[in-house]
Amino acid sequence: MNGETIFIEGGRVIDPASGTDGVRTVVLRDGRIAEVAERWERPRDVRAIDARGRWVVPGLVDLHVHLREPGQEYKETVETGARAAVAGGFTAVCAMPNTSPVNDNASVTELMLARAAAAGLARVYPVGCISRGLKGEELAEYGELKSAGCVALSDDGKPVTSSALMRRALEYARAFELPVTVHEEDLGLVGKGVMNEGPTATRLGLKGIPTASEEVMVLRDIALAELTGGRLHVAHLSSAGSVRAVRDAKRRGLRVSAEATPHHLTLTDEDVARSRYDTSFKMNPPLRSAADVRAVREGLADGTIDCIATDHAPHSAVEKDLEFEAAANGIVGLETAFAVCLALVREGALSETRLVEAFTIAAARAFGLPGGTLARGAPADVAILDPGLTWRCDPGRFRSKGRNSPWKDALLVGRCTHTLVGGRLVHELDRGEP
């Protein structure tokens, strides 16, 4: 980290972790937050960023991204993914292990970290595999993964089908204080389903995926968390039943946390029909019913769901320009997440403070990551967000290699204008861009 001092002046500082909400000057020095004060005298030759009319928040933290490196660099690299992250205001992202080879050993973890260091953009925290080879058969080496830099464990992209293996994973991970983050689906119930089961799937003639396929696994893993005392994190929670299950688990004091994606908070299965089978609306879990979306929003508002995570999943046209049932699951999300979720505030579903919290400190806490706050002494990871900036979403201008966005051509409100990581300005929005 460099020793430059930067003043961010005139912005509205929203830092839920310290309870700050008001116009403040933020002083960054030696890669740390040096000061957050109502008035702070800036020495003559010190650099300043004018943040008037904008929000100054802790850098956003995303617990769930797919950076595709190693192995699928044509879809994304650690560098392009990190560039997309900082463009969206994210200063830290957790990279899922379903790369090729998968991240079940220190050498893959180290490669990801080396690429991230070379890029010098967002902080990248690798997530290691729950099972060796992502095969769901035996435990991966959690000690080695943790020592190499992994912050959590996941077989994301697949469920852990064996209840016995899941039990041992939650138990064994306790030795290393690693959260186990789970992609919940009962593959038998999913069958050949490609979208949410319901009236829209019926109309479109597409095979349905019932919400029960997620809920039976969430309920199973909550039972196993209770049995083992393990630390369970439910990834991309999508149904009303899952919200109820997690709410109940938390009420009972279990060590369970959960995330929801911007798309599961704002889009429904009817959008698949509206878009006429556009594969940018195909992801796993699928977009659910309006009632599920309402429940997920309520869960996020009341803290049942801790944080927002994008499940950023870049694909190329080769995987997406196909029949709906043949297309790959997943959409990109890093560069649209803030604007998409800010709409929840306008709609009255979420307070501004809770929105910022869900993007920052709540995510950091779920995985025990540094950052997520502008408290004095914290890493100088800061995002400056313009909540009134209206822009047309043009995937052709994404920093990500992925173009698979359901918000293509949508008019979005809210955009990151500056991102600082460790006190260094790593992203500034072009004036001509919006």
Place this chain on the structure above:
Amino acid sequence: MIGRHRHLIGLEPLSREEIVGVLQLAISMKEVLRRPIKKVPTLRGKAVVNLFFEASTRTRTSFETAAKILSADALNWTSASSSVTKGETLVDTARNIEAMHPDVLVIRHPAGGAPQLVADHVSCAVVSAGDGAHEHPSQGLLDLYTLAEHFSGVRGKAVGEKGAAPNFGSIAGKTIAIVGDVSHSRVARSDLHGFTKLGARVRVCGPPTMIPQGMETLGATVHYQLREAVEGADAVVMLRIQHERIGDPLIPGTREYSKFWGLNEKKAAEWLTPGCVILHPGPVNRGVELAPEVADGARSVILDQVENGVAIRMAILYLLAGGAQGAHTSAAEGAARS
């Protein structure tokens, strides 16, 4: 154009008027079909490509016959597999075919939404000949035509004879039962949209494992007992049970299915009203959903469906090949005169 539409992807997006427009034109087409010399020059110089990713001799032959009667050049492009297993994607295939400048592309595909994907990537008109469990619009239209002939009492009359034209308003207020594997049936969906848009009441019936969610929101009532569904109905559409569904596991076997949801002579005699007719999209699994005596009996209008299918497909190709300039009626007269 069919009303506002360049393509025919399904009946769901069509209005009642747009549907009736195609049906009206099919009256003239059926007259052409019944002439001793079945050939009119209406679509001379136009090219129709039949792109079939699923074997379906019946539907393909019907479109091909329709194209030939209208003097269009018909070309068949058959492909056994879809993108997943083949190196070439559907979009690539569509672009390749487009380079041959067809006027209409007729596509049959196992994936719901495939005709829409093709329509998004080519400039010619696209007609769905059935996509997955989504829609089979020409089947829905021919079923409407067949029902209207029956309800307006013109079945068996010579076409062109005075008072022999079906009245499509006759479908309104009628009760039609659709029985079978509704969940996997594109015919059921197109029928449901078509029947409800023309004012009929629709009942769907089958084992609960074969009735998908949301039938009520599409305007149908759901029944699990065959008797309840067919009693008092003015027509019954029996769907084909596909053998691969057995052990899916949607039903335990054909014997039990046939016992509870199949229609035989005894049930037909006891439960159906005298005027109730039976439709089937074909090919019939004799002895499973329909007993042979019923499939070949007096209530069966299955062969009318086949004949009307050609007339309906002539009307569709005519409207979408760009032959239509001006109102449907004058276009129909043009076809009938020539």
